[in-house]
Amino acid sequence: MKFHRRHFLHLAASAALLPTAPRVASAFDYPTRPVHLIVGFPPGFAPDIVGRLIAESLSERLGQQVIVDNRPGAASNIGTEIVVNATPDGYTLLAANGANTVNAMLYNSLNFNFIRDTEPVAGVVREPLVVTVNPSVPANTIPEFIAYAKANPGKINMGSGGIGTTPHVAGEMFKIMAGVELVHVPYRTNNMPDLLSGQIQVVFAPAPTVIGYIRAGKLRALAVTTATPSAALPGIPTVAEFVRGYEASTWVGIVAPKRTPVQIVDKLNAELNASFADPKAVARLAAVGGEPTPMSPAEFGKFMADETEKWGKVIRAANIKTD
DSSP: OOOOHHHHHHHHHHHHHGGGHHHHHHHHHOOSSOEEEEESSOTTSHHHHHHHHHHHHHHHHHSSOEEEEEOOOGGGHHHHHHHHTSOSSSSEEEEEEHHHHHHHHHOSSOSSOHHHHEEEEEEEEEEEEEEEEOTTSSOSSHHHHHHHHHHSTTOOEEEESSTTSHHHHHHHHHHHHHTOOOEEEEOSSOOHHHHHHTSSOEEEEEHHHHHHHHHTTSSEEEEEOSSSOOTTSTTOOBGGGTSTTOOOEEEEEEEEETTOOHHHHHHHHHHHHHHTTSHHHHHHHHHTTOEEOOOOHHHHHHHHHHHHHHHHHHHHHHTOOOO
16 A cells, blocks of 8 residues: 555654643643642641642632642752652652742752753742841841841841751841841741840841741841841831831742642633632731742743842852852
């Protein structure tokens, strides 16, 4: 039996399309089973708190359970690598945060490139860091704290969740811009007990982790690090009011493995943006100091690239090393 050349080319073209057919179909049907949201920090940390709010809202809108899967370690690098290596089908997502863009400039031996190997899905929330001190610190304002730090160089301990975390690099930027010496004390676990006991004196803490202690009078908030004040902490000024040009924030957004179908990315983006336009979701975020930041995938990708560049400059200026 002989094949005409045109018939052969038609069959070849059809065969080439076969491997992609199930993937496209699954994108339109998505999701048909539970989705796993990887959080690279332990329960109770700011990315986990926000991640659970995201999972709750997204579960309602997708009609499938979104399961928070905590995979802490190495400043979120362990959880991130799991997502980078996952099947790009929309069923494994990452609650990305500021640490990811810092790590991209801090670590030289990662098995992945965060910007290159992930698919931006949506920006979800930005939160201020809060310059939070133990009540024993004799300072009620940023100018008083700067004066106290200059009078006691190297005697004030600044806690963080680890080298290269957003609270760490935000504190280092403050040290550079305010001209003070603070001793960085990195923690692998929650540093709040030591801040409450006075073992460490200051933390540039994500709002969700300290807002309850501040409201209860157990810790003192000197300022928020965002460019504008936080509605969740009325009356608390910004650092920039006293240290010109200072701005830092922590954020959480969603990324997927590279090559996740665009239909899935767009659906997740639309559902996330819609869910955090809901007044109930906005109120839940506001209760922990968060503010919704809806973005398109392209806008979120640019935001992460800009954050990577910003913190790269701080890492170089402060000579931050992972060793």
